[in-house]
Amino acid sequence: MRAARRRPRPRTLAVLALCLVLLGAAVVVGVRWARDVTGSVTLLANWSGEERERFEEDVIEPFEEKYRIDVVYQGSSALSQVLAADMAAGNPPDVAVLPGPGELLTYAADGRLQPLDGLFDRRQYDGIWAPEVTIPGLGSHTYWLPVKTGLKSMVWYAHDQPDVRSAGRPGRWCMGMESGATSGWPGTDWVEDILLQQAGPRVYEDWANGELPWTDDAVRKAWTTFGELVGAGRNRRIEQALTTGFGADCAPGRLEHQGSFRADHWRRAGGAYVHSADVVPDAGQDAGAWEVSGDLAALLDPSPEAEQLIRYLADPDTVLPEYTANKKAEPDDRQDGTEQKIGKDLREPGKTRCWDASDTMPRTTRDAFHQAVLRFLVAPKQLDARLRELEAVRTVQDLPVCGGG
Structure with missing residues (x-):
């Protein structure tokens, strides 16, 4: 007669689960130790699929490798709703990327955005991309930076x-x-x-x-x-x-x-x-x-890591997705004739x-x-x-x- 299998006791399962959690944590810590990570920054944007993959490969990974700062990317197609909920809960991302300045202006007027003054030279861009915005009671500051622009x-x-x-x-x-x-x-x-x-x-x-x-x-x-x-x-x-x-x-x-x-x-x-x-x-x-059009990066929760990410995104040598509005950026020789024409129309x-x-x-x-x-x-x-x-x-x-x- 075949012996019946003994089911593991609840206590045994609990111990096993705890071991797995500790093992997972050890792996994460090991990876961070191996990469010599010095900090992290959360980034909220609405890019998904191939667009997100390209941004992570071309922008985020080189940043992490150069500065040893982890970028925790949070993607959402309901960007406005997610950001509003995070703000209301008092847990905003460090950096958010929103399409256009309208919503960002509202947050700046409410004192929710941190000025980017001194983090980059806004003269690298035409005035509409990184303007100095005057908020009553808060003075004049630059609050956003173009990450991706479109014609x-x-x-x-x-x-x-x-x-x-x-x-x-x-x-x-x-x-x-x-x-x-x-x-x-x-x-x-x-x-x-x-x-x-x-x-x-x-x-x-x-x-x-x-x-x-x-x-x-x-x-x-x-x-x-x-x-x-x-x-x-x-x-x-x-x-x-x-x-x-x-x-x-x-x-x-x-x-x-x-x-x-x-x-x-x-x-x-x-x-x-x-x-x-x-x-x-x-x-x-x-x-x-x-x-x-353009996707604009804004600083919501300041930290040295978040400020470094803003500096990096404004660096003319950083390869940004699609078309950059930075007038000092070199033409992208990977682009074909149509794409180069689009870039010229955006910056000329x-x-x-x-x-x-x-x-x-x-x-x-x-x-x-x-x-x-x-x-x-x-x-x-x-x-x-x-x-x-x-x-x-x-x-x-x-x-x-x-x-x-």
Whole structure:
């Protein structure tokens, strides 16, 4: 007769579990000892997948190797919500990387950000990237640093170069609005860019800073132009756009109004880009400014390790992901002709560049803008109602939105 197996006693299991925990801790300590780690810094950002892998390989690992400082990366697609929760709990990350200055300005005004004065030379960047911001009662300081920048105001194409006439048919456009909690942002890019090309940088900056009403004729015209270009209200087309991810592949022969992060996709299609001013109807005499975007690093919990990370990110010799705004950085010889052209458009003196307007707005306004775009695409005749809703959350602020001209 086969003997029955004896089950381990609870006490035995507890001892075994404790041994495993101690062994794991010893391994971690051993690894840290082997690497001669001197400290750590927590970094919160929204990069994931290949984007995160590239950042860790190209940026974080060389930093850790050089300074013997561990970087504990915290990635989240719900970046704003996670950061707000961490702040409320009194446990913010050491460094956070947010898209655009709007949300960061709110934290700076609340005294939650540490000035970066003296950690890097902000003259290495155009004024819009690392500005000196004046906060009542706190003086003027630099609170953020661009880590990754992107070019917008781009219309991608393959084969025949588009113009105003050939781009005027909704069926030509490839468009996806789905992006999880931030769905609708590709549509805000459309409205922003059209306003920038039709009304010019000065009007655009006033609007982005909340000094121009949403109900202004120039703003309304930008919305209606957007609707006419993409076919707002056309049920089948709009339903497809609302459920299509912003990074979905475009069919041959289509056009796409999208940023520089799409370079890889269009390279495979043999494509190129033109400035959106070439295809936007009624572009004004000041057309030609570039809308731009950027991920900005801010210091929330100061420490020598966190400050060293900021210095490293600002070093012109640091290889940052995609495109850098640092004017002293050497051209990246790994980039092809299109990528080098994008980098030139981002840094070349004499070109006017303006922040993605929704990224400069307070979070409440930005989120309402995203939702308004989605509702407008479904029911364009209700535009006035959407504009009144946005007007109700308009907030006046003072940020350098356009510059470099």
